[in-house]
Amino acid sequence: MDSTQLHLPEPALRRLPWYLSYAKLALERGETTVSSTQIAKDIGVEASMVAKDLSYINVTGKTRVGYSTFTLIEVIETFLGFTETHKAFLFGVGRLGGALLQDNGLRQFGLEIIAAFDVKFELAGTNINHIPIHYIDRMNELRQQTGVDIGILTVPINQAQEVADMMIQADFKAIWNFTPIRIRVPNNIVVQNTSIYAHLAVMFNRLRMNP
Ligand SMILES: NC(=O)c1ccc[n+]([C@@H]2O[C@H](COP(=O)([O-])OP(=O)(O)OC[C@H]3O[C@@H](n4cnc5c(N)ncnc54)[C@H](O)[C@@H]3O)[C@@H](O)[C@H]2O)c1
Numbered sequence: 001m002d003s004t005q006l007h008l009p010e011p012a013l014r015r016l017p018w019y020l021s022y023a024k025l026a027l028e029r030g031e032t033t034v035s036s037t038q039i040a041k042d043i044g045v046e047a048s049m050v051a052k053d054l055s056y057i058n059v060t061g062k063t064r065v066g067y068s069t070f071t072l073i074e075v076i077e078t079f080l081g082f083t084e085t086h087k088a089f090l091f092g093v094g095r096l097g098g099a100l101l102q103d104n105g106l107r108q109f110g111l112e113i114i115a116a117f118d119v120k121f122e123l124a125g126t127n128i129n130h131i132p133i134h135y136i137d138r139m140n141e142l143r144q145q146t147g148v149d150i151g152i153l154t155v156p157i158n159q160a161q162e163v164a165d166m167m168i169q170a171d172f173k174a175i176w177n178f179t180p181i182r183i184r185v186p187n188n189i190v191v192q193n194t195s196i197y198a199h200l201a202v203m204f205n206r207l208r209m210n211p
Helices: 010-028 036-043 047-056 069-080 095-102 136-146 157-169 196-209
Strands: 086-091 111-118 131-135 150-153 174-177 190-193
Touching (some): 010 036, 086 095, 095 111, 157 174
Parallel strands (some): 150 174
């Protein structure tokens, strides 16, 4: 990775998966090249923005031809880390945790959940989508065996910090936090908060502006 890649602004980073999805669809349609104008039109952003975003990751198109679809997919996937598989543990196999275990799409984005943990005895020894579920007290042992250092947090709100602390103790490097709690972690741990509800407020607001 060169120095320009390190400075990719976060909004551009968030747009890259859209470009990737577009390029994958284009490839399915048999299109071996795509232009920034086509991508921009499809996604609803300016073509100059697409070109600029892609220049950050050193993808340059040919005038009047565009980008090679293969190259575009390869470079974006590599840049986003989707070609590597990051293994993760999931904590809390309830409605949301269970749905995430069922989601095969995560693998395409480079995340493989290899085990899940819960405090319900009846779940231990079962599996969802071939992913084994263990009683929570087996976490440390399995963490040592597998070296997994990403945890997905889908426990109830009142358990969020406690389970996060357990991950911190076990030397996890990243927590994908689905709980609405702002968990407290040391600076060296990456936390990504994700909420489908956060986007609802944005949608309602845009609806108000756009009656
Ligand atoms: N980010 C989002 O968009 C989003 C959407 C829905 C729910 N949530 C949040 O996700 C969390 C889970 O929601 P849900 O509806 O799946 O709840 P749920 O009650 O169906 O599931 C929670 C599971 O966690 C388990 N659990 C409890 N304490 C635990 C512990 N210490 N260690 C391991 N497992 C433990 C429970 O036994 C249960 O199976 C909640 O915090 C909720 O607010 C977030």
